[in-house]
Amino acid sequence: MENKEISQAVIGRLPRYFRFLGELKDEGVERISSQELSDIMNVTASQIRQDFNNFGGFGQQGYGYNVEYLYEEIGRILGLDKTHNLIIIGAGNLGQALANYTNFERRGFLFKGIFDCDPTLYGKKIRSMEVKPMEEMEDFVRANEIDMAVLTIPKTGAVEVAGRLARTGIRGIWNFAHVDLNVPERIQVENVHLSDSLMKLAYNINRFENMDLSGFERGSYV
Amino acid sequence: MENKEISQAVIGRLPRYFRFLGELKDEGVERISSQELSDIMNVTASQIRQDFNNFGGFGQQGYGYNVEYLYEEIGRILGLDKTHNLIIIGAGNLGQALANYTNFERRGFLFKGIFDCDPTLYGKKIRSMEVKPMEEMEDFVRANEIDMAVLTIPKTGAVEVAGRLARTGIRGIWNFAHVDLNVPERIQVENVHLSDSLMKLAYNINRFENMDLSGFERGSYV
DNA sequence: TAGATTGTTAATCGATTAACAATC
DNA sequence: TAGATTGTTAATCGATTAACAATC
Secondary structure (H helix, E strand, C coil): CCCCCCCHHHHHHHHHHHHHHHHHHHCCCCEECHHHHHHHHCCCHHHHHHHHHCCCCCEECCCEEEHHHHHHHHHHHCCCCCCEEEEEECCCHHHHHHHHCCHHHHCCEEEEEEEECCHHHCCCEECCEEEEEHHHHHHHHHHCCCCEEEECCCHHHHHHHHHHHHHHCCCEEEECCCCCCCCCCCCEEEECCHHHHHHHHHHHHHHHHHCCCCCCCCCCCC | CCCCCCCHHHHHHHHHHHHHHHHHHHCCCCEECHHHHHHHHCCCHHHHHHHHHCCCCCEECCCEEEHHHHHHHHHHHCCCCCCEEEEEECCCHHHHHHHHCCHHHHCCEEEEEEEECCHHHCCCEECCEEEEEHHHHHHHHHHCCCCEEEECCCHHHHHHHHHHHHHHCCCEEEECCCCCCCCCCCCEEEECCHHHHHHHHHHHHHHHHHCCCCCCCCCCCC
16 A cells, blocks of 8 residues: 655656656667666756655666666556546637547547537537537546546636536546636646746746846857 | 846746736736735745745735736736747647637737648648748748747657757747757747646546545545 | 734755665 | 666755744
């Protein structure tokens, strides 16, 4: 029984480790030391070892880490050894874009249904799914063992829909709506606030513009 | 001349402050104390005051903060008082979805062009833009004072395109491609790695499932 | 003026980095 | 065995929270 809580800072780095290790694996690299990985990923070797050791040590002194084994283990930690059934709520541009993005499936995230409240969209085919009316959402979740919902509706409807989702027993919400959802603790929410991300970029551009110029070559880079 | 560097932890919270303050403003709330804001936003009042004080104090003892003033100031810090000209590179589902999302414009982020390397898309109309061939990208950036590029192409092409962008003198890249971009320091990169976000959600769902159940009502919530 | 609430300093907490003994 | 490199403890750094004097 795992009981020590892993910090979200560590969890947030796991997908990036996973990506680099996958690439190394594809390149046929068999083993790697924390120092080599550090050079590639631009994080300290110390942090890499600390991060991995949260889960009990995947390496071997004098040898390093076996790439494939480490890759598999991190995948397991992230829950990628299991499949997840998802529905998309909101068949607008973003919802359709995500539905069409096949890479999620490769990681075990399976889109099972897509819902909208706009009757003109009902029946529209998006990959192998047909857009269904929102009223059918609850029954569908229960009938198809859906454990995650992707919220790609405007913020106005998002809070109400999150409440409805909560009552279905869903376990996670991937929230693209620009609101804070208030759901029971048993439901995990992962927010993707695109406009927040864009604002951060705007800030950092200005920050650099306003920075003390000393030490930076600026200007004629065209 | 601002010289003290503000931590990215603080910057990351600014858009959320901005959102809540905007809502309060729309509700006609004139003034708010750090404690009231703390209650609404679920962060400590202490953190709120520390965050704001990084920029020199927007409040008044005994009164609190003027909502509209604070909203304006945070917007200014984030660079939302200026407009930004953007191009989208990659006219696939995601690129088109972002192009069609009008809320960015409200914050001064203006989409000026959209590019792709697929000839069958050339000339396709997306909002007020027509998809242009990639070859025209560099000239377009220079001719239209583009300062940000949105990268919504597969990872395979992303690194090369980032290099081309770097040579145009662009200032920021909003990167949706699932790779690390290596660009000069003067170019800010903001990554949106959707699959990383989804993996974090998967982890947290499993974490909760595996948690010691004591203290949590589980089970019969259907 | 008295009460409220900030701005700011000090204390705590957590995360990152450094160091090195254990061990393959 | 000797060299390499982890696992892990200790040191440092940074971020968050608490406390309170300043002041509106």
